Amino acid sequence: MAAINWQDVFLLDLNWSLTLEITVRTFIMFVLVMVFLRSTGKKGVRQLSIFEVAIIIALGSAAGDPMLNSESAILPSLLVFVVILITYRLITYLAAKNQKVENILEGVPMYIIENGKFTLSEEGDGNFAKDEFFAEIRAQNIEHLGQVKAAVLETNGQVSFLFCEDQDVGYGLPVFPKEYAKKSKNIVAPKVYACTHCGNTAELSAPAHCKRCSKDEWVAACNSKRVS
Numbered sequence: 001m002a003a004i005n006w007q008d009v010f011l012l013d014l015n016w017s018l019t020l021e022i023t024v025r026t027f028i029m030f031v032l033v034m035v036f037l038r039s040t041g042k043k044g045v046r047q048l049s050i051f052e053v054a055i056i057i058a059l060g061s062a063a064g065d066p067m068l069n070s071e072s073a074i075l076p077s078l079l080v081f082v083v084i085l086i087t088y089r090l091i092t093y094l095a096a097k098n099q100k101v102e103n104i105l106e107g108v109p110m111y112i113i114e115n116g117k118f119t120l121s122e123e124g125d126g127n128f129a130k131d132e133f134f135a136e137i138r139a140q141n142i143e144h145l146g147q148v149k150a151a152v153l154e155t156n157g158q159v160s161f162l163f164c165e166d167q168d169v170g171y172g173l174p175v176f177p178k179e180y181a182k183k184s185k186n187i188v189a190p191k192v193y194a195c196t197h198c199g200n201t202a203e204l205s206a207p208a209h210c211k212r213c214s215k216d217e218w219v220a221a222c223n224s225k226r227v228s
């Protein structure tokens with residue numbers, strides 16, 4: 001078995017002249033990418049739609065070769081940037097004029113919780129990451145779904161919450177790990193339980209299937225008021 005040539009692995013034909021060229025190319029392309037992103041008017045990644053993320057990926061592909069490959073010129077990549085920017089401006093203009101185009105590009109806000117229960121089982125979104133959403137809920141000092149009147153997943157990936165007034169808080173599915181980990185298909189004592197799949201609550205004294213989603217895994221529900 002031939003020995004590994006570590007010089008080829010880490011350096012190959014790299015020399016001081018090529019190092020300087022790569023440094024200059026990377027700096028120029030990075031500046032161009034930053035200028036492009038500023039020209040879109042976006043402030044941060046969480047404000048990017050899927051359409052805009054696709055543009056960022058295209059930018060990365062266009063910028064990558066000139067950074068490392070001495071045979072790739074910068075001006076052709078700059079032309080790619082200009083075309084992408086014109087395309088972006090055109091499509092965003094059309095989206096502003098036509099609601100259907102905007103919905104295709106940006107998506108539409110989606111209700112995740114209504115009246116303390118998940119709506120996703122009804123809407124058929126099987127790609128929803130419940131653990132990730134629980135983290136979003138806990139970040140808002142929410143102990144259980146009964147404290148939430150509505151939650152909407154915005155098109156930029158953020159979640160907007162509408163909270164119940166204290167007098168309207170009902171029983172709900174707990175979202176903190178220790179309480180949620182007590183989920184089981186067995187009902188050990190009569191009390192109010194929450195379905196771990198859809199958040200529906202019911203007073204149970206024996207194992208049962210949820211009347212809303214037909215699942216049979218439950219956890220003791222909470223009805224504490226929200227502390228802000």
